[in-house]
Amino acid sequence: MRVLIIHSDYLKYNVKNKTSMAEEISESQKNGLFNESLVVFTAVEKKDEINPKGIVKNLVKEIIKTNDQVKAENIVLYPYAHLSNSLSSPETAINILKDTEEAIKEKGLEVNRVPFGWYKAFEISCKGHPLSELSRTITAEEDEEDEEKDEKGPKS
Amino acid sequence: MRVLIIHSDYLKYNVKNKTSMAEEISESQKNGLFNESLVVFTAVEKKDEINPKGIVKNLVKEIIKTNDQVKAENIVLYPYAHLSNSLSSPETAINILKDTEEAIKEKGLEVNRVPFGWYKAFEISCKGHPLSELSRTITAEEDEEDEEKDEKGPKS
Ligand SMILES: [Mg+2]
Numbered sequence: 001m002r003v004l005i006i007h008s009d010y011l012k013y014n015v016k017n018k019t020s021m022a023e024e025i026s027e028s029q030k031n032g033l034f035n036e037s038l039v040v041f042t043a044v045e046k047k048d049e050i051n052p053k054g055i056v057k058n059l060v061k062e063i064i065k066t067n068d069q070v071k072a073e074n075i076v077l078y079p080y081a082h083l084s085n086s087l088s089s090p091e092t093a094i095n096i097l098k099d100t101e102e103a104i105k106e107k108g109l110e111v112n113r114v115p116f117g118w119y120k121a122f123e124i125s126c127k128g129h130p131l132s133e134l135s136r137t138i139t140a141e142e143d144e145e146d147e148e149k150d151e152k153g154p155k156s
Numbered sequence: 157m158r159v160l161i162i163h164s165d166y167l168k169y170n171v172k173n174k175t176s177m178a179e180e181i182s183e184s185q186k187n188g189l190f191n192e193s194l195v196v197f198t199a200v201e202k203k204d205e206i207n208p209k210g211i212v213k214n215l216v217k218e219i220i221k222t223n224d225q226v227k228a229e230n231i232v233l234y235p236y237a238h239l240s241n242s243l244s245s246p247e248t249a250i251n252i253l254k255d256t257e258e259a260i261k262e263k264g265l266e267v268n269r270v271p272f273g274w275y276k277a278f279e280i281s282c283k284g285h286p287l288s289e290l291s292r293t294i295t296a297e298e299d300e301e302d303e304e305k306d307e308k309g310p311k312s
Contacts, residue, residue, distance in 0.1 A: 004238055014284065016284040016285065017286065082160050082289060082290075082291035083239075083291075085293065119284055119285065119286055119288075120282075120284050121281070121282060121283055121284025121288075122281070122282050122284070123279070123280070123281040123282075124279070124280060125277070125278070125279040126276075126277060126278050126279075127277055128170065128172040128275055128276050128277025128278070129172065129275065130173065130275055132275075132277075133238060134238075135238035135239075137241065
């Protein structure tokens with residue numbers, strides 16, 4: 001999964017036309033305005049289909065780590081296919097985004113998810129400080145910290 | 157080279173801190189506002205160093221083709237390293253961007269180049285119609301026109 005994380009004064013969006021993979025949305029999801037937000041543009045990739053739970057875990061970890069530094073008031077998950085040439089199925093992408101939203105919510109943070117599969121008009125500002133634009137490749141692998149922990153346990 | 161092309165009501169930027177690869181800029185280049193613009197976010201890649209002239213030629217062709225469809229008043233070249241994991245040297249990137257600017261100018265279009273190597277605050281709007289967001293991989297090949305491109309139609 002490729003992500004582009006932007007620390008923004010605001011993100012505003014309006015859905016326009018549906019694409020063939022548009023998710024069903026309520027009236028209230030047709031537009032949104034999020035001030036002081038960490039906007040996470042996401043492209044879920046083919047290889048993420050192997051272990052979606054691992055992707056969610058590491059994406060949540062990365063988002064929390066970044067937000068611990070920039071301290072945004074809102075986290076916004078924005079589907080953005082343009083970040084990759086090798087996209088997953090829409091089903092995998094939507095599930096990963098929903099599970100990520102849920103996991104961040106459980107940590108007590110304000111989080112919103114922008115509709116998947118719609119053409120959207122949007123406006124965004126990027127604050128411009130050194131941590132206000134980051135790109136990452138998220139894999140499903142256990143990170144070093146977890147590996148170290150594993151190594152301390154019984155060896156098989 | 158990876159590009160993300162956004163048809164915008166406006167793009168606004170302000171330079172903040174220099175990075176180690178910041179180009180020298182004049183006072184007037186420190187900020188800019190471009191209404192009704194085709195903003196071309198660009199990441200020049202390692203492999204583009206082999207034939208920079210070929211990259212410029214195909215990038216110009218792609219920009220002109222897109223602008224023939226959306227008819228923006230301004231073309232804005234915006235350096236955006238976050239679109240790739242495999243960047244060229246800063247020198248190659250700046251030269252490709254300068255040569256692209258020059259070539260588009262020669263075609264009689266209004267074109268501006270946003271400074272390379274600076275942290276920047278920016279604001280952008282994306283119009284949201286189906287051609288208002290496109291991503292492309294630009295290669296140096298002669299027959300690119302005939303090759304399959306990684307066009308992204310419907311966007312999530
Ligand atoms: Mg306008």
